[in-house]
Amino acid sequence: MSSSKKSSRGTSVANEFNQALQETPAFEPMRYTANYVRMAQLEMSASELQALMAGLKEAEKLLPENFDPDKESWPPEAEELNQRMEEMLKNYDNLAGCFKKFVQSAQAAGAGIGAKRQQ
Numbered sequence: 494m495s496s497s498k499k500s501s502r503g504t505s506v507a508n509e510f511n512q513a514l515q516e517t518p519a520f521e522p523m524r525y526t527a528n529y530v531r532m533a534q535l536e537m538s539a540s541e542l543q544a545l546m547a548g549l550k551e552a553e554k555l556l557p558e559n560f561d562p563d564k565e566s567w568p569p570e571a572e573e574l575n576q577r578m579e580e581m582l583k584n585y586d587n588l589a590g591c592f593k594k595f596v597q598s599a600q601a602a603g604a605g606i607g608a609k610r611q612q
Contacts, residue, residue, distance in 0.1 A: 522601035532587045548578045552596040
């Protein structure tokens, strides 16, 4: 098999794989959540990372189950938590200002996984 045919076939397989990922429910939120956690692991101390993950769990409890960030504001208790977490994250350029998006992406990823399992 010629090199160009192998390359073409490899490109085709890669394109099909990428298409399958894009069609996976909640792929983008899963990707964002995983990348955010990876950056946090690289930049933060173990105790800060533990506090971040505890903040995520707390935020998920404070937000309504079917929370839609495009239509609703965060409840006051959740907004307070966001402010505390952003204060902790302020020295991390890659993480600061993104706690809400992290929480919302984690929720969407969880909902997408749940929907996929029910199919």
